[in-house]
Amino acid sequence: MELPRDPYGDLVRSGPGAAAARRLGLPVPARLRRYAPGQELLTGPALVLRVGAAPLAADVAAWLAAAGARVLDDLDAAGGERLGAVVVDASAARRVPDLARLRELLAPAFRCTAHGGRVLVLGAVPAEAGVPGAGPDGEPGEGFGEGFGDVEGRSVQQALDGLVRTLGKEARGGTTVNLLRVAAGAGAALRSPLEFLLSARAAFVSGQPLLVGPAPAPPPARGRRVVVVTGAARGIGAAIAEVAARDGAHVVCADVAAAGEQLARVANRVRGSALPLDVTAEGAPRALAEHLRRRFGGADAVVHNAGVTRDRSFVNLDESAWDTVLGVNLAAPLRLTAELLRTDGALAPGARFVCLSSINGLAGAKGQANYAASKAGLVGLVQALAEPLARRGMAANAVAPGFIETPMTAAMPPLPREVGRRASSLQQGGLPVDVAEVVAWLASPGAAGVDGQVLRVDGQHLTGA
Ligand SMILES: NC(=O)c1ccc[n+]([C@@H]2O[C@H](COP(=O)([O-])OP(=O)(O)OC[C@H]3O[C@@H](n4cnc5c(N)ncnc54)[C@H](O)[C@@H]3O)[C@@H](O)[C@H]2O)c1
Numbered sequence: 286m287e288l289p290r291d292p293y294g295d296l297v298r299s300g301p302g303a304a305a306a307r308r309l310g311l312p313v314p315a316r317l318r319r320y321a322p323g324q325e326l327l328t329g330p331a332l333v334l335r336v337g338a339a340p341l342a343a344d345v346a347a348w349l350a351a352a353g354a355r356v357l358d359d360l361d362a363a364g365g366e367r368l369g370a371v372v373v374d375a376s377a378a379r380r381v382p383d384l385a386r387l388r389e390l391l392a393p394a395f396r397c398t399a400h401g402g403r404v405l406v407l408g409a410v411p412a413e414a415g416v417p418g419a420g421p422d423g424e425p426g427e428g429f430g431e432g433f434g435d436v437e438g439r440s441v442q443q444a445l446d447g448l449v450r451t452l453g454k455e456a457r458g459g460t461t462v463n464l465l466r467v468a469a470g471a472g473a474a475l476r477s478p479l480e481f482l483l484s485a486r487a488a489f490v491s492g493q494p495l496l497v498g499p500a501p502a503p504p505p506a507r508g509r510r511v512v513v514v515t516g517a518a519r520g521i522g523a524a525i526a527e528v529a530a531r532d533g534a535h536v537v538c539a540d541v542a543a544a545g546e547q548l549a550r551v552a553n554r555v556r557g558s559a560l561p562l563d564v565t566a567e568g569a570p571r572a573l574a575e576h577l578r579r580r581f582g583g584a585d586a587v588v589h590n591a592g593v594t595r596d597r598s599f600v601n602l603d604e605s606a607w608d609t610v611l612g613v614n615l616a617a618p619l620r621l622t623a624e625l626l627r628t629d630g631a632l633a634p635g636a637r638f639v640c641l642s643s644i645n646g647l648a649g650a651k652g653q654a655n656y657a658a659s660k661a662g663l664v665g666l667v668q669a670l671a672e673p674l675a676r677r678g679m680a681a682n683a684v685a686p687g688f689i690e691t692p693m694t695a696a697m698p699p700l701p702r703e704v705g706r707r708a709s710s711l712q713q714g715g716l717p718v719d720v721a722e723v724v725a726w727l728a729s730p731g732a733a734g735v736d737g738q739v740l741r742v743d744g745q746h747l748t749g750a
Pocket of ligand 1 (some may be wrong): 434477515516518519520521522536539541544562563564565589590591592593613641642643644685686687688689690691692693
């Protein structure tokens with residue numbers, strides 16, 4: 286697919302343009318480091334810092350070393366080399382002075398991150414940190430008395446959120462900053478989220494928390510994974526199909542019959558199969574469930590990507606614009622998911638659902654009452670599914686893209702388009718592949734500890750932050 290260009294970005298990254306932009310104080314978006322086959326996980330050494338007991342740091346250091354990183358526990362050992370990653374284990378932080386210690390350790394390292402570096406803070410889940418005596422020091426927390434729990438512990442863990450969101454905004458050179466909230470008992474389920482967020486695959490994910498919990502027991506291995514992507518004929522759906530296929534899956538590329546030729550091209554390119562399917566059709570849930578059961582013995586992942594917009598101010602939205610958008614974006618994923626769960630053999634053990642939400646669903650967007658309602662509805666869908674699916678060893682998550690360079694955003698009027706592009710910490714639009722990387726990871730067995738979450742892929746867009 287020919288990608289829409291970012292002429293401003295090209296101009297200010299070049300010699301004279303860059304100098305002028307610096308003089309005028311204009312944004313200079315960094316070139317993001319994206320995944321390429323055979324690439325090293327990091328561009329420089331990984332510094333693993335410990336705040337207090339830091340119960341996760343030893344495993345983290347071992348995993349990073351196994352992934353080929355040079356792991357340091359002291360900034361001086363870098364000898365002036367720029368850091369590929371800084372990982373801070375603050376999961377045991379419960380007291381305000383712990384935050385001072387975090388600042389003391391992290392601030393000098395934060396200055397030394399490489400271009401495209403990664404900063405990852407590991408925290409506890411605030412609600413778990415509020416349970417008295419749950420912290421590594423076993424202290425109940427003071428000052429509030431019986432029945433309050435560890436108010437300070439919970440506050441300190443929540444403080445990490447504000448810190449990370451701020452560092453995301455202050456980071457330069459394509460460096461991203463994220464918070465992994467590690468639930469009690471997550472154990473080895475932390476490894477894949479950690480490596481994913483540190484990798485170039487997460488180039489457009491910054492300034493947000495992600496919760497990882499214990500993973501269900503892995504299902505018995507079967508052959509090649511089968512991933513269904515709706516709306517796969519173009520745009521983000523086609524990119525998801527490509528990344529999932531690159532990662533080894535057979536991709537069932539579904540789209541409306543009218544997208545026939547384009548759909549066939551994508552399916553051929555990814556060596557998958559094409560499935561003409563209007564997700565809103567009466568018989569679509571049954572047809573999909575039967576197809577997956579008969580042809581593949583069940584899908585390992587289902588990506589609800591098909592989506593439409595019909596923008597108008599709320600008072601001018603007619604019934605058709607409302608029904609079309611809610612029908613494709615929300616009612617169809619609800620119906621398809623219900624039927625797949627009801628049909629024996631339509632889903633493989635450990636199946637994972639991923640829904641394409643949007644930052645406009647999190648924040649609201651003028652002229653998009655129908656779209657924002659549908660995309661927020663998908664957040665409700667994955668949250669409602671999380672626990673019941675976890676009991677079956679399955680999971681559902683949502684991805685909320687921000688400004689992505691697609692034909693849809695290329696068609697925007699120039700001024701709002703330019704504002705939309707720059708209004709994020711990374712000061713540029715993302716590419717369809719950035720969303721696809723996150724979706725493909727959430728659809729993979731590695732993300733087994735991630736359930737009921739919404740992961741933004743928006744370069745920390747100012748919208749809904
Ligand atoms: N492009 C962005 O910046 C952006 C931002 C946030 C969220 N999203 C979401 O990501 C998803 C993909 O967006 P995109 O920009 O690639 O859109 P797109 O319009 O380029 O592609 C959407 C695809 O869905 C298909 N589709 C539409 N109705 C369908 C139906 N009834 N049944 C089956 N397929 C159907 C279309 O034929 C098309 O191939 C959408 O859910 C969108 O809301 C996109």
